[in-house]
Amino acid sequence: MDFTPHTSGDTQRMLAHLGLAEISDLFAHLPDEVRPAAPLDLPEALSEMEVMSHIDALGKRNRSGLLTFAGGGIYDHYLPPVVRTLTMRPEFVTSYTPYQSELSQGVLQLLFEYQSMVASLTGLPVSNSSLYDGPSSGLEAVNLAVAHKKRSAVWISRGVHPHTRQIIATFAHARGIEVVDHPLVGGRTVWAPEGVSQPAAIVMSQPNYLGVIEDYDAARAVATEQGALAIAEVDAMTLGILRTPGDAGFDIAFAEGQPYGNPMSFGGPVLGMFAVSKPLMRKIPGRLVGRTTDTEGRTAYTLTFRAREQDIRREKASSNICTNQSLNAIAASIHLAWLGPAGLNEVGHQSVQKAHYLAKRLEQLRGVKMATPGAPYAREFAILTPADPHHVVDQMAERGYLAGIPLSDDYPEFAGGLLVAVTEKRTVDELDGYATALEEVLADG
Amino acid sequence: MDFTPHTSGDTQRMLAHLGLAEISDLFAHLPDEVRPAAPLDLPEALSEMEVMSHIDALGKRNRSGLLTFAGGGIYDHYLPPVVRTLTMRPEFVTSYTPYQSELSQGVLQLLFEYQSMVASLTGLPVSNSSLYDGPSSGLEAVNLAVAHKKRSAVWISRGVHPHTRQIIATFAHARGIEVVDHPLVGGRTVWAPEGVSQPAAIVMSQPNYLGVIEDYDAARAVATEQGALAIAEVDAMTLGILRTPGDAGFDIAFAEGQPYGNPMSFGGPVLGMFAVSKPLMRKIPGRLVGRTTDTEGRTAYTLTFRAREQDIRREKASSNICTNQSLNAIAASIHLAWLGPAGLNEVGHQSVQKAHYLAKRLEQLRGVKMATPGAPYAREFAILTPADPHHVVDQMAERGYLAGIPLSDDYPEFAGGLLVAVTEKRTVDELDGYATALEEVLADG
Amino acid sequence: MVDAAGKATSIPLVGGGEEPTLDRFSVEGRRASGFPRLDVPLGDISLPESAAAPPALPQVSERDLVAHVNRLAHRNFAVDLGAYPLGSCTMKYNPKICDWAAEHPAFSNLHPSSPPGITQGALEVILEIEAILCELTGMSRATFQPPAGAAGEMTGLLIMRAYHESKGRDPGAVIIPDSAHGTNPASVSLAGYQVRQVPSDDRGMVDLDALASAVDEDVAGFMLTNPNTLGLFEEDIVAMADLIHEVDGLVYYDGANLNAILGVARPGDMGFDIVHSNLHKTFATPHGGGGPGAGPVAVTEHLAPFLPGPIPERVGDAITWLQPERSIGRVHGNHGNFLVVLRALTYMRALGGEGLRRVAERSVLNARYLESLLSDDYEIPYPAPCMHEFVASAAALKRATGVRAMDVAKALIDYGFHAPTMYFPLVVEEALMVEPTETESPETVEALADAFNEIAQSAHTEPQEVQAAPHRAPITRTDDALAARQPVLTWHMAAEE
Amino acid sequence: MVDAAGKATSIPLVGGGEEPTLDRFSVEGRRASGFPRLDVPLGDISLPESAAAPPALPQVSERDLVAHVNRLAHRNFAVDLGAYPLGSCTMKYNPKICDWAAEHPAFSNLHPSSPPGITQGALEVILEIEAILCELTGMSRATFQPPAGAAGEMTGLLIMRAYHESKGRDPGAVIIPDSAHGTNPASVSLAGYQVRQVPSDDRGMVDLDALASAVDEDVAGFMLTNPNTLGLFEEDIVAMADLIHEVDGLVYYDGANLNAILGVARPGDMGFDIVHSNLHKTFATPHGGGGPGAGPVAVTEHLAPFLPGPIPERVGDAITWLQPERSIGRVHGNHGNFLVVLRALTYMRALGGEGLRRVAERSVLNARYLESLLSDDYEIPYPAPCMHEFVASAAALKRATGVRAMDVAKALIDYGFHAPTMYFPLVVEEALMVEPTETESPETVEALADAFNEIAQSAHTEPQEVQAAPHRAPITRTDDALAARQPVLTWHMAAEE
Ligand SMILES: Cc1ncc(COP(=O)(O)O)c(C=O)c1O
Numbered sequence A, B: 001m002d003f004t005p006h007t008s009g010d011t012q013r014m015l016a017h018l019g020l021a022e023i024s025d026l027f028a029h030l031p032d033e034v035r036p037a038a039p040l041d042l043p044e045a046l047s048e049m050e051v052m053s054h055i056d057a058l059g060k061r062n063r064s065g066l067l068t069f070a071g072g073g074i075y076d077h078y079l080p081p082v083v084r085t086l087t088m089r090p091e092f093v094t095s096y097t098p099y100q101s102e103l104s105q106g107v108l109q110l111l112f113e114y115q116s117m118v119a120s121l122t123g124l125p126v127s128n129s130s131l132y133d134g135p136s137s138g139l140e141a142v143n144l145a146v147a148h149k150k151r152s153a154v155w156i157s158r159g160v161h162p163h164t165r166q167i168i169a170t171f172a173h174a175r176g177i178e179v180v181d182h183p184l185v186g187g188r189t190v191w192a193p194e195g196v197s198q199p200a201a202i203v204m205s206q207p208n209y210l211g212v213i214e215d216y217d218a219a220r221a222v223a224t225e226q227g228a229l230a231i232a233e234v235d236a237m238t239l240g241i242l243r244t245p246g247d248a249g250f251d252i253a254f255a256e257g258q259p260y261g262n263p264m265s266f267g268g269p270v271l272g273m274f275a276v277s278k279p280l281m282r283k284i285p286g287r288l289v290g291r292t293t294d295t296e297g298r299t300a301y302t303l304t305f306r307a308r309e310q311d312i313r314r315e316k317a318s319s320n321i322c323t324n325q326s327l328n329a330i331a332a333s334i335h336l337a338w339l340g341p342a343g344l345n346e347v348g349h350q351s352v353q354k355a356h357y358l359a360k361r362l363e364q365l366r367g368v369k370m371a372t373p374g375a376p377y378a379r380e381f382a383i384l385t386p387a388d389p390h391h392v393v394d395q396m397a398e399r400g401y402l403a404g405i406p407l408s409d410d411y412p413e414f415a416g417g418l419l420v421a422v423t424e425k426r427t428v429d430e431l432d433g434y435a436t437a438l439e440e441v442l443a444d445g
Numbered sequence C, D: 001m002v003d004a005a006g007k008a009t010s011i012p013l014v015g016g017g018e019e020p021t022l023d024r025f026s027v028e029g030r031r032a033s034g035f036p037r038l039d040v041p042l043g044d045i046s047l048p049e050s051a052a053a054p055p056a057l058p059q060v061s062e063r064d065l066v067a068h069v070n071r072l073a074h075r076n077f078a079v080d081l082g083a084y085p086l087g088s089c090t091m092k093y094n095p096k097i098c099d100w101a102a103e104h105p106a107f108s109n110l111h112p113s114s115p116p117g118i119t120q121g122a123l124e125v126i127l128e129i130e131a132i133l134c135e136l137t138g139m140s141r142a143t144f145q146p147p148a149g150a151a152g153e154m155t156g157l158l159i160m161r162a163y164h165e166s167k168g169r170d171p172g173a174v175i176i177p178d179s180a181h182g183t184n185p186a187s188v189s190l191a192g193y194q195v196r197q198v199p200s201d202d203r204g205m206v207d208l209d210a211l212a213s214a215v216d217e218d219v220a221g222f223m224l225t226n227p228n229t230l231g232l233f234e235e236d237i238v239a240m241a242d243l244i245h246e247v248d249g250l251v252y253y254d255g256a257n258l259n260a261i262l263g264v265a266r267p268g269d270m271g272f273d274i275v276h277s278n279l280h281k282t283f284a285t286p287h288g289g290g291g292p293g294a295g296p297v298a299v300t301e302h303l304a305p306f307l308p309g310p311i312p313e314r315v316g317d318a319i320t321w322l323q324p325e326r327s328i329g330r331v332h333g334n335h336g337n338f339l340v341v342l343r344a345l346t347y348m349r350a351l352g353g354e355g356l357r358r359v360a361e362r363s364v365l366n367a368r369y370l371e372s373l374l375s376d377d378y379e380i381p382y383p384a385p386c387m388h389e390f391v392a393s394a395a396a397l398k399r400a401t402g403v404r405a406m407d408v409a410k411a412l413i414d415y416g417f418h419a420p421t422m423y424f425p426l427v428v429e430e431a432l433m434v435e436p437t438e439t440e441s442p443e444t445v446e447a448l449a450d451a452f453n454e455i456a457q458s459a460h461t462e463p464q465e466v467q468a469a470p471h472r473a474p475i476t477r478t479d480d481a482l483a484a485r486q487p488v489l490t491w492h493m494a495a496e497e
């Protein structure tokens, strides 16, 4: 296919106007050394029909349609067609970052609404208009804290998503950040402050990666004691039923926003939600939409606090983010509006009920135990089985279930650990089917 | 699901304002006899997730994904995603017939463009903005001719689509129309005028239902001789390679427009294309968009020649059509613009080449013959096999092919007849696969 | 050649200029489409009747095509943008879940000539909606071939004719009220019947005495919509049906207004024998800028043998296509507007029995509420409580200010609403026919009332302003006389000018 | 509560009023969503940290939500409506076939933690695009984790650091030109490096001598986009790379401008070691109102062991995830913006090698043509032929008329075009950075030039008009100082006002 409109007549006419003979003359001033020595080895052009066949064929090489019990930030919640339909309007999809507010009121207002809803959900007054994803938002939170507190250590619970911790680790060295891990005991974080440097922030996860509901107040107390910011990584879809981080007095909350409005997408594009308390308002990373007026006094929206950003502050900027995940944020806000408080509550409630039902069923299977027995959990939980969890996942896939995420890679202490997530989408038959399939898999060894 | 916005508070408030106590009071004035004696036996409400499961389950009961070699007006041509995306814009999908031109310039202009392209394609100057489908357009053509010529007979070639002929037959009696069939000999119409009433019109099909290319001039000559209108049913997708009915001097052309922009849709919604010569302009059935100006002199579009229509002419209207197939016409015009002359030509060319390739392969199979040997055909042709074509179709379906349309029901003279259509979408592997599968089916008896 | 290259001036977003027609973007040799290379050996095929040249279609890039169509979308109002109280049209919100269903590839990619063995799901769709529709209307069997309301009417009238002929009779007239929709008389006469019109009485309903005197042996049937086009429930319907049945006539229900009585009252219980439904009104199929719709016809038990065919029938475990015994024959090229039918089924299943009844309740509630909020400038010509819509008259307003129904309707556009239906039904002078539908909120209904009332106010204070409305739409009023007198129906005709 | 109930007054289509925020449509108890009834036995579960009440989200009907969002769409410009010559952003037309691919359920419904055994298709997608991208850039391996250009920069800089550390070195500075995009210095300093800035010379290119004197043992690398932000090809690039390599520094290619050289010249051949690409610019991923994008980073053979991981590797017949030997670690929560990557692959496969080269040719042709059509009011500060974009200066115009670059840009809106980038790069006074892209037709380029030139004319005749532009957009210029001074960032803050 060719998506350039130029006919050969067009090209000739334009070249003639420029006093050039051939199209390659456009590049005559390029030094010879930079031209490829041999013709590039690239595939031939394909027609749309051929491209579609090709993508279809690749798609067939995925085993799609498994019943998903994997979570860890990315969840298989019900996504109504209306959200996709509205989000995919070309006015949103094919516009740039809304620098020109006169032509961007649609996107700007939707992002303003997104910020408002995230503020409601987190109980924190200020939200940006999205970051890349949940885990990388954790890095931005740590950066903010380090810059704000002018301290280099951060205390991080081992209940924080392993990918969040990995990303922070990737960057910590270059930025001179010292990461202090805090262990989980019985599934909940034990803040063991002895003998380590005073942190800029403590970071916990609610519920944590094992699905366990942590103690907000205890963490907040530690932060206060240390004069540190309190940062919470939260699970988006249980925000409808759990206390907000703002209510718990946290300074920063971040989340993987995928469950709002975005398909699982093999993990991307998704979006990072990020909200802060009022004192941190002018330090928040990422784009921010504010309400103002136009020269005729009409309500209008515009990008604001631009002075924080890289294009203005350059090497002094506290974040380098430019392109973010606007369209995913728009999807999130449309989905949240569709859900409303009652819907969000119901998703949380049903997920919790179904998770507990499944956990109880699994506990009854021979050899299956809860990884953190007795610890409170919401809609995700970890089990231990005698088998290698990778093997379990592979065998369960044969039976039509994406059984969960093996824990052993990230938590060697749970060698047979499998993290299981349940959403409102799973029917009782599917839950029962899962239990039966797992029983078979374990029996087969 | 509930798509009404009323909360119980809303309802109470509104009822109170109206001085009513309960919602059923709204219907208090209805006589008792008209109320259902027992509660209606209707299904329970379903949530979106449940509706989707239900529709999915019904969908699974279709064997979809067969390689389609059935045609007969509805064809499996390549439909680019861009056409669907543009057509499904809510401004087009959720608006009414464009009576209020001030708010309908989008739809009106697209229909004007549709009319323009249909005029180009048929070689006739005036097109309406769609009728229901190809076959029912045949009925409108006959009606027009009968009213225009004030004669009650019409001569119809047996090469005209059987469904077109059936629809005309359904209505002919009530409208006092006398239908005279004209036979096919060697696949082409023989106009045998002896001893029958002078017709208002002669109706032929190009290519005809058997796929055979008819002689336009011969038919036109008969029409002229009889003082009748010449009407052609044409195949949309070969309009890019065959002579236009306008060029052949025909007065009316109609076609099944599905191949332009519309999926096969189990046969509906599709659209009837309908074009006439200048003298018939003010007699054309259906909606017509015209260009005019607004009070400030700007170019504007409006529904025109409204005086012909049922809402104005009432019992004197020559057609009762009101709701038509606008969105399908919009899809058609977008697809035609995407195709352009080169694309339309290429679709026709490739379909013809592939049809001839397949026909040649099939002719070599034991027991397979062309139904109309030696007759010229474009992209559809009829074969004869020793087996019952319904049996062949069922057996081929087991092998992944929708093999064609059995001819025997409509043309008893072709007991083993199967009508095979080939589009540009079919690859050479699929054509070879078809031949191999047919060979197997015939060998199995 | 190209006079708006790349610019968005044509859209109201920036400027409000005109959008050129697509031919203006055409450049010789430009194209959007592409295809795989021919993969069979090139045959030497010379076809008779070959075209001398490819057709003169526009030659445009995909980029220009996309922008053009999107800009045109910005020049069109729609339910999905705002309230659309167009009487008789039931412009309700259409749930997006129904779009999902209509685009389901298991249905949308199905060829209509596929044998029933491989389309059991599609046949089941028809049986399932048939059962729901028959229960809602009190009928016993249905055909889904008619692609719109008017086609349903024709179908019903042919069934009527076949019924009489089966009894050896050939009555020649069908009665309709003077308030009937235009398709009714048109269908009646196209079905070969005489139209016999009966007047409305001072209640706005069919005059029972007039009907009685219109009925004689030559009457094949009676065609009615109930609630009628004034939005009023015909309270004598049972007596009327009896009158017709006494001469062995059939009573036909024009289902355009079925929305008002879903689950509350049934045409079958009122005495109707044949019922068409407009799925594109009552059952939430968006109207697509004029279509597609679907106008299934349901009939009582004794008329079922006359239905068009084939229709799906369960035979043992499987469903197959059968031709009803005395079928009038085929009325659509295939199986009707099947995907529209699938949409409607999706809607019905989502709502369920309770939800469908709520549609009637709230559509009536909204209409009654709106009617009650209108100021005295809008007279309600008949006192009976309205159903899902009502007709107001701007006659007094016109007398007082010169502002006509048309002006009021166009002024509503400036308030951000679609205009109501005007000058229909014909029995009301300066008619404004308003149907808010059940999907509008009370706040919207109140805003609509405010708009109507403010317009009436303005009519008194600045009538010329109202007469020149709309002021804020992409164009002002069009010169329709010019369009008819100097027809420009294609860009070819435009070029000749 | 509700102040625009049902009205479309908020859209430019009719009126141009404001669209209320969604909370204004909220009514207690109203809702759009619905779910199946809980089908497991209700357990008595009491969670710690439970919320006292559900969150204060708006409560709206699906109908109001749909209309609201659609009306907002009518208040937004987009490539799909008209030309968008925003320099540095490559706002080309994005083929719809790529949307199709990104919505393919076999990919969009895939959980990122699925084991490789069931996601071979997805892994193949990455290997396939990696091969194409490496061939186009002259690199050897790539990571697709970085979700945008800036993230790619960070990733590349961490690779740079890891490379030096692997050699036991720890140089502390990275050189960038003064014309660099803001993300470059920001990334450099966030990666823990000193920014060392080199000036442009009078050709608008990096001053080779200045570079030579900036290079010392403490230099870890050099970051550059080529063509640079002035749209000029850095002709000394090979010499510059040599200078850096001499101190064992690495040369980083900011791929924002890769569009100009696709298939024509390769960063690898120029001496670059690390290359990020903005798939959302060069490879036709629409920008989504600000994102998502994708910023894959490709590197030469010797840097491949440092790539973030895991990356897909073919092991025997299967593809699996492996961690590169000396990987810097993870930079994204999952596998990057995978669906964006899939889109880009679809685009690349549709165009093929020839088509990709045509992108470069025609993007340069359009820019060069546009530049040549601009009147003298727009100075081109540097004489070298431009590549896919150019920077003009309105400095003379400003001196003559008072009309600034900003005013010209806003005035362009009234002509139906999006504004160009302004005041960047910083090295040009009153900069207007214009990138027509290859998907615009010559007619559009000409219309753009006409608009620029007419605006310059108007600047001379009626400067105030131009300074007050736009006049025909949904709003006029915004008070950005007010927005920053009295921040209203949510509707909660608005309510507090
Ligand atoms: C009362 C009435 N009857 C019949 C019809 C005709 O229905 P359709 O437009 O679907 O043919 C309409 C539609 O406008 C109507 O309002």
Ligand SMILES: Cc1ncc(COP(=O)(O)O)c(C=O)c1O
Binding pocket: A321, A322, A323, D088, D089, D148, D149, D150, D151, D181, D183, D184, D225, D229, D254, D256, D257, D278, D293, D294, D295
């Ligand atoms: C030259 C240049 N470099 C880097 C970037 C940053 O890319 P992204 O916005 O994808 O983070 C941009 C985008 O604006 C750019 O133009």
